[in-house]
Amino acid sequence: MSLVDKITDHISSDAYEEFLASIKTEADALVSNMDSAEDNLLSDESLNEWFSKPENQRLLTRLVQDVSKVIKDYSDYGCPGHDKRHLVKDLAAAYDFLQEEQIDDVRQMFLIPSLLHDAGRLIEEKFTGTSKGGVIGKDHAYLSYFLTKNLLEPYAKRIPQKIVDHMLYALIVHQKGTGKTFMAQAVQRADREQLVGVEAIARMFAFDTGQNSLFINQTKNDDVKWDLPLPGTDDDTHLFPHIEFYMRNLFPNIGSKGSERAEQLKAETAAFLLLSTPEDLHIQTFAPEMQEYEDIKFPDLSDVYHEKAKPQEQKTSRFPLLSRLYRIVTSLRQPLPNEMNTNHQENATPQSFGKFKGILAPETWEQAKILANQYKSRYDPSTYSDANVKMLLLEFIGSKGTYLSNDIRRNIISQIDTISDYEKRMLHLGLSFSRDLQKTHDLKDQAILEKFAQTRDWKGQLAKSALDIGFDSPNIKWAVRMRHKLDDAILRLRTASFPSLNLR
Ligand SMILES: [Fe+2]
Numbered sequence: 086m087s088l089v090d091k092i093t094d095h096i097s098s099d100a101y102e103e104f105l106a107s108i109k110t111e112a113d114a115l116v117s118n119m120d121s122a123e124d125n126l127l128s129d130e131s132l133n134e135w136f137s138k139p140e141n142q143r144l145l146t147r148l149v150q151d152v153s154k155v156i157k158d159y160s161d162y163g164c165p166g167h168d169k170r171h172l173v174k175d176l177a178a179a180y181d182f183l184q185e186e187q188i189d190d191v192r193q194m195f196l197i198p199s200l201l202h203d204a205g206r207l208i209e210e211k212f213t214g215t216s217k218g219g220v221i222g223k224d225h226a227y228l229s230y231f232l233t234k235n236l237l238e239p240y241a242k243r244i245p246q247k248i249v250d251h252m253l254y255a256l257i258v259h260q261k262g263t264g265k266t267f268m269a270q271a272v273q274r275a276d277r278e279q280l281v282g283v284e285a286i287a288r289m290f291a292f293d294t295g296q297n298s299l300f301i302n303q304t305k306n307d308d309v310k311w312d313l314p315l316p317g318t319d320d321d322t323h324l325f326p327h328i329e330f331y332m333r334n335l336f337p338n339i340g341s342k343g344s345e346r347a348e349q350l351k352a353e354t355a356a357f358l359l360l361s362t363p364e365d366l367h368i369q370t371f372a373p374e375m376q377e378y379e380d381i382k383f384p385d386l387s388d389v390y391h392e393k394a395k396p397q398e399q400k401t402s403r404f405p406l407l408s409r410l411y412r413i414v415t416s417l418r419q420p421l422p423n424e425m426n427t428n429h430q431e432n433a434t435p436q437s438f439g440k441f442k443g444i445l446a447p448e449t450w451e452q453a454k455i456l457a458n459q460y461k462s463r464y465d466p467s468t469y470s471d472a473n474v475k476m477l478l479l480e481f482i483g484s485k486g487t488y489l490s491n492d493i494r495r496n497i498i499s500q501i502d503t504i505s506d507y508e509k510r511m512l513h514l515g516l517s518f519s520r521d522l523q524k525t526h527d528l529k530d531q532a533i534l535e536k537f538a539q540t541r542d543w544k545g546q547l548a549k550s551a552l553d554i555g556f557d558s559p560n561i562k563w564a565v566r567m568r569h570k571l572d573d574a575i576l577r578l579r580t581a582s583f584p585s586l587n588l589r
Pocket residue numbers: 202203225226259260
């Protein structure tokens with residue numbers, strides 16, 4: 086019997102709310118303890134000593150085998166967008182970060198909560214039949230905590246309690262974006278990298294349209310020029326502004342390449358929006374970038390200005406006004422005290438700033454346009470047909486490791502039937518771009534997991550299990566064919582000079 090089954094069998098559905106409340110009390114106590122720690126795990130030398138002993142490395146191999154078993158339970162449950170694919174993509178991003186920063190000590194153990202961060206959705210799904218998303222879906226983090234605590238129980242005496250606390254804390258705060266410790270911030274980074282860019286777009290089509298029925302039609306609405314509904318609230322009714330919200334409201338990420346990567350992902354989303362939005366709506370979606378802001382009155386910013394959020398170096402821009410505006414808005418991105426309580430920064434600044442709080446950096450906006458134009462010039466419109474756009478969308482959101490019920494498939498298809506022929510053509514272009522880019526990302530993620538899988542330690546074991554659970558291996562022939570189409574654009578994206586923020 087799986088651990089998930091054991092937990093759910095133990096608690097009856099009627100007692101779920103009570104059960105949740107009791108875990109919250111316990112977890113919140115741990116959070117208030119850990120919040121004051123701001124610890125990176127290295128302050129206590131004995132922890133690193135413990136970590137480097139061969140017998141403890143072997144213990145960790147056994148632990149990750151247990152972790153992998155729980156994740157395999159996702160074949161039976163797991164909602165779209167938070168399925169096995171999400172966990173594996175998240176873990177690949179975590180390995181990438183580990184390699185980039187050359188972390189070779191006890192902090193490596195953040196990989197474990199990275200893979201488990203959304204495991205609570207297994208239990209949530211079993212009790213409530215669904216999984217809450219957007220800014221309201223925070224319960225699953227407590228359930229991930231509870232599940233992991235049970236998973237770690239047999240190891241209780243053998244892993245130092247302090248390390249266990251760091252892992253549990255990272256799980257509880259992953260959705261809130263309030264993590265103070267290294268491990269919590271590393272877990273958050275990997276998760277946030279799945280909130281923007283083409284991977285996020287695939288997840289949102291599946292979860293927000295497929296499951297929660299957000300409309301995919303695009304309408305003229307002057308309100309969304311300057312303001313966007315918060316994800317998961319009643320006003321959040323349309324998919325495209327939902328995708329846009331995440332592009333504009335991403336918390337800063339840790340790591341020497343954290344903000345650079347975030348800008349790349351934003352450029353991908355912006356390119357998708359440019360390609361799949363009818364041209365007369367570009368001015369609505371990208372009003373802030375297209376300098377349609379003359380009438381906007383900026384508030385006095387002196388109260389919210391934060392030294393840390395200043396760009397490290399001033400870049401010159403072809404759009405001096407935009408650049409200045411960008412700096413003003415960037416200064417707002419540092420969350421205000423007491424308001425920093427979600428992963429999506431929606432409370433970071435007063436609501437009246439609307440989408441302006443996340444205006445794209447001029448360099449990011451430029452890259453998005455280059456990416457979109459380059460793809461468009463190589464796209465063959467004769468590949469479009471009504472059937473193809475549906476097939477492409479299902480392929481884009483339904484690769485191996487994803488969970489798509491028949492209801493979700495039907496919902497998605499019927500949504501496409503509601504949009505005009507012109508919108509379908511635009512969507513086909515945007516989806517072709519996204520699908521191609523998704524495959525190149527998958528290749529890269531697969532390569533990093535394969536590289537780690539060759540090592541004979543617990544990290545190798547974890548990477549092996551992830552590949553096993555995994556996602557489609559994009560085929561090499563495809564990659565060669567696609568090379569000429571995307572390589573230039575991706576290379577540009579990687580070498581572009583994005584403004585870097587001082588985030589540490
Ligand atoms: Fe989550």
